[in-house]
Amino acid sequence: MAYPHDQVLSITSRRDVLRGLGLLTAGSMLAACGVPTGSDKPAALGSSAAPSAGTDVRGQVTLWMRDDDLLKVFRTVVPAFNAKYPNVKVDLKGVDINTKLPPALISGAGLPDGSFWEDDQIGQHGEHLYDLTALMAKYRDDTIQFKLDVLTQDGRLIGVPWDTDPGLLYYNDAVLSGAGVDPASLTSYDALLDAARAIKAKNPKARPIPLEQDDTLGMMWYTMFLNQQQGHGLVDPSGNLTLDGEASRRALTWIKTVVDEGLGARQKFASTAQITMLDEQIISLVPWAIWFIFIPQSGLKKTTGQWRVANLPAWTQGGARSGLMGGSSFVIPAKAKNPELAWLFYEFAVYDPEGYRKVFSKNSVYPTGLNTVVPSVKSALDPAKPLVERLPQLGGVDNWAISTKAALDIPAGYTAPTWYGQAAKYLGANLQRLMDGKMSVDEVISRSTADIKKNLIDRN
Amino acid sequence: MSLLANRAAPRQVAALPKRGRRGPRTGWRGPLLVAPFFVFFAAFGAYPLYYALQLSFIDWHGGATYRWVGLGNYTYLLTNPDFWGALGNSAIIWLLIVPAQTIGAIVAAGALSRAKLRFKRLLRTAVIVPYVTPLAAMAQAFVLIFDRDYGVVNHLLGLAGLPSVEWLTSTGWSKVTIALLVLWKSSGFALIIMLAAIQGIPGEVYEAAALDGAGPVRTFWSVTVPLMRHAIAFFVVISTLGISQMFLEPYVLTGGGPYNSSTTTGLYLFQHIGASDLGTGAANTFLLVIMVLGLSLAAVRVFRESR
Numbered sequence: 001m002a003y004p005h006d007q008v009l010s011i012t013s014r015r016d017v018l019r020g021l022g023l024l025t026a027g028s029m030l031a032a033c034g035v036p037t038g039s040d041k042p043a044a045l046g047s048s049a050a051p052s053a054g055t056d057v058r059g060q061v062t063l064w065m066r067d068d069d070l071l072k073v074f075r076t077v078v079p080a081f082n083a084k085y086p087n088v089k090v091d092l093k094g095v096d097i098n099t100k101l102p103p104a105l106i107s108g109a110g111l112p113d114g115s116f117w118e119d120d121q122i123g124q125h126g127e128h129l130y131d132l133t134a135l136m137a138k139y140r141d142d143t144i145q146f147k148l149d150v151l152t153q154d155g156r157l158i159g160v161p162w163d164t165d166p167g168l169l170y171y172n173d174a175v176l177s178g179a180g181v182d183p184a185s186l187t188s189y190d191a192l193l194d195a196a197r198a199i200k201a202k203n204p205k206a207r208p209i210p211l212e213q214d215d216t217l218g219m220m221w222y223t224m225f226l227n228q229q230q231g232h233g234l235v236d237p238s239g240n241l242t243l244d245g246e247a248s249r250r251a252l253t254w255i256k257t258v259v260d261e262g263l264g265a266r267q268k269f270a271s272t273a274q275i276t277m278l279d280e281q282i283i284s285l286v287p288w289a290i291w292f293i294f295i296p297q298s299g300l301k302k303t304t305g306q307w308r309v310a311n312l313p314a315w316t317q318g319g320a321r322s323g324l325m326g327g328s329s330f331v332i333p334a335k336a337k338n339p340e341l342a343w344l345f346y347e348f349a350v351y352d353p354e355g356y357r358k359v360f361s362k363n364s365v366y367p368t369g370l371n372t373v374v375p376s377v378k379s380a381l382d383p384a385k386p387l388v389e390r391l392p393q394l395g396g397v398d399n400w401a402i403s404t405k406a407a408l409d410i411p412a413g414y415t416a417p418t419w420y421g422q423a424a425k426y427l428g429a430n431l432q433r434l435m436d437g438k439m440s441v442d443e444v445i446s447r448s449t450a451d452i453k454k455n456l457i458d459r460n
Numbered sequence: 461m462s463l464l465a466n467r468a469a470p471r472q473v474a475a476l477p478k479r480g481r482r483g484p485r486t487g488w489r490g491p492l493l494v495a496p497f498f499v500f501f502a503a504f505g506a507y508p509l510y511y512a513l514q515l516s517f518i519d520w521h522g523g524a525t526y527r528w529v530g531l532g533n534y535t536y537l538l539t540n541p542d543f544w545g546a547l548g549n550s551a552i553i554w555l556l557i558v559p560a561q562t563i564g565a566i567v568a569a570g571a572l573s574r575a576k577l578r579f580k581r582l583l584r585t586a587v588i589v590p591y592v593t594p595l596a597a598m599a600q601a602f603v604l605i606f607d608r609d610y611g612v613v614n615h616l617l618g619l620a621g622l623p624s625v626e627w628l629t630s631t632g633w634s635k636v637t638i639a640l641l642v643l644w645k646s647s648g649f650a651l652i653i654m655l656a657a658i659q660g661i662p663g664e665v666y667e668a669a670a671l672d673g674a675g676p677v678r679t680f681w682s683v684t685v686p687l688m689r690h691a692i693a694f695f696v697v698i699s700t701l702g703i704s705q706m707f708l709e710p711y712v713l714t715g716g717g718p719y720n721s722s723t724t725t726g727l728y729l730f731q732h733i734g735a736s737d738l739g740t741g742a743a744n745t746f747l748l749v750i751m752v753l754g755l756s757l758a759a760v761r762v763f764r765e766s767r
Contacts (some may be wrong), residue, residue, distance in 0.1 A: 104738050106522035124736060127523040213629060215717055273609050422735045429719045
């Protein structure tokens with residue numbers, strides 16, 4: 001019995017294969033100098049792009065969004081945008097942005113006119129994006145500072161700030177009451193540890209504080225602690241690593257204490273395991289990003305209505321009660337066909353009160369309003385004019401006032417290094433070791449610093 | 461002309477084309493007919509390969525600027541513990557999958573090809589079902605089934621008085637869980653290959669073995685298995701290629717963790733490409749190609765020499 005592959009293997013000898021590879025390699029090395037054909041930094045998208053009247057504007061604009069609830073929300077904005085710009089056809093497409101946008105930006109093929117993107121992904125592709133500094137000038141004072149910091153690269157503002165994701169403290173009020181802990185006392189991370197100890201004393205099965213098992217999310221959690229204490233994150237304004245700083249050691253030591261005293265539950269965010277632990281009152285103290293709010297709203301059965309939200313505890317006396325964990329913006333590719341139209345849509349959705357009210361106020365997707373994030377526009381963050389409604393799942397607390405205060409209190413000065421996402425392989429993995437009790441604070445710092453320097457900083 | 465006359469007519473033998481020194485003349489039709497293949501191959505096969513090889517000699521993150529690094533990307537990878545770690549993880553997963561799957565498929569194919577086996581059709585269908593089930597969906601199901609705290613597998617272990625296993629969150633067991641998913645998913649494919657091979661063995665060979673007094677076990681190991689060596693070689697090579705490119709299974713099950721302990725070569729490659737580190741990604745690709753090509757040629761040689 002003979003198979004075609006045998007014939008192929010016998011026809012193509014090993015020598016032929018090696019010879020072919022050798023020729024290919026030699027040819028490539030000779031020609032490699034001319035591989036990427038790039039251009040200089042793209043020109044800024046100027047303020048002259050703004051038309052005098054909405055009816056003057058015509059054309060079609062293609063905008064990419066993540067294929068999720070947010071896409072549906074933004075589709076509800078289009079009619080209001082078209083009322084202002086009736087001759088613009090908006091095509092909002094749901095796309096796996098992290099997979100599709102980078103190759104589109106590099107090749108210039110199949111590009112949208114604008115796209116949603118996570119803040120920590122934007123920096124490494126800044127050369128392919130329009131500089132929006134001039135267009136954004138009139139909105140700078142009305143924008144949360146840290147969003148401007150995150151989106152500024154070499155003096156160029158390369159995105160329209162979309163959402164702000166402050167950290168908040170979610171807690172199970174019934175569990176705290178049962179353990180005799182006053183929620184108002186949770187103003188410091190030491191107090192949070194004391195509360196966790198009291199809960200565990202009452203219920204030995206409890207592991208009140210979640211310890212994230214995903215490398216990237218675990219690193220984001222730790223970065224929130226850094227931002228909360230020092231403004232900047234993994235790097236200071238000079239680009240130096242801050243892993244060996246006071247803020248980092250304080251955060252890592254706190255995590256280590258949670259581990260050593262058995263106060264932490266190992267699980268992944270929004271996993272079945274986490275939801276079960278929340279519902280069984282094993283987890284009851286969750287310092288996490290604002291978007292944890294969707295779990296009490298939709299994931300819990302037994303403990304729905306027991307949860308409450310407050311501002312984060314502070315690391316030091318009088319320290320910040322807020323920090324960032326996530327965030328995203330809109331970018332306009334430098335090779336977009338209709339960048340002006342993309343800008344007009346984003347300007348409407350983000351800065352025009354009619355636009356952002358349409359996005360955040362209750363709609364068919366979010367019956368009580370979009371409460372998993374808050375706007376980056378200061379004038380939209382008025383505690384007296386809530387864009388979202390209070391939730392019975394959170395006991396009717398004023399989550400809008402708490403969230404907006406947290407957004408405004410995020411310490412300024414944060415920048416995401418272009419290699420941030422890749423650091424999860426080193427720092428993220430070492431944080432996991434710490435949370436599994438397999439690495440000390442000093443080891444996390446020294447090994448992560450060495451790995452990041454060798455593999456990311458020195459190679460970028 | 462009657463049918464009879466037609467039958468009686470001598471067979472016309474088509475005149476053979478005159479052969480010149482360069483073989484039969486086909487004019488322009490031959491090259492024209494094969495041209496589409498070469499055009500497509502050049503555009504979507506050879507050129508991307510050539511371009512990727514060029515990329516492997518530069519440091520380029522997709523921006524306007526790039527830097528010639530010669531063999532820098534290759535030396536970076538070859539001296540990087542993470543690269544060898546991923547290779548080691550893939551090798552362990554290979555060891556967990558390929559020998560067991562190959563032997564299992566041969567034995568199962570032998571059993572399924574037996575004429576007296578009951579429910580043969582049902583069994584054949586049953587083993588193929590996992591192969592046609594979407595991998596991503598099954599990987600997600602495995603996440604639930606093998607969850608440390610609430611998974612059904614640990615629940616059953618608990619009922620049997622056995623301790624829980626950290627299937628997805630320990631450095632050792634995470635690779636085992638990935639191997640279990642692959643075994644579950646692709647054993648049907650292995651069986652198809654082996655079944656096709658076993659059914660291609662002429663019956664006369666078995667009759668001769670029976671005349672020589674060989675029993676069923678002796679016949680299986682001395683007749684069936686040696687005559688399946690081409691299929692076995694094919695399957696081992698295909699499996700090696702598949703495991704070297706394995707991405708989705710660790711991506712969904714473990715994310716490559718804990719601590720990169722289940723990061724396979726395919727996932728490691730994706731991490732470079734995903735971070736737009738295109739030069740290192742391209743170099744990684746060619747290192748894998750060379751290694752897998754070497755392993756595949758070695759496997760083919762082993763099976764060829766065992767004739």
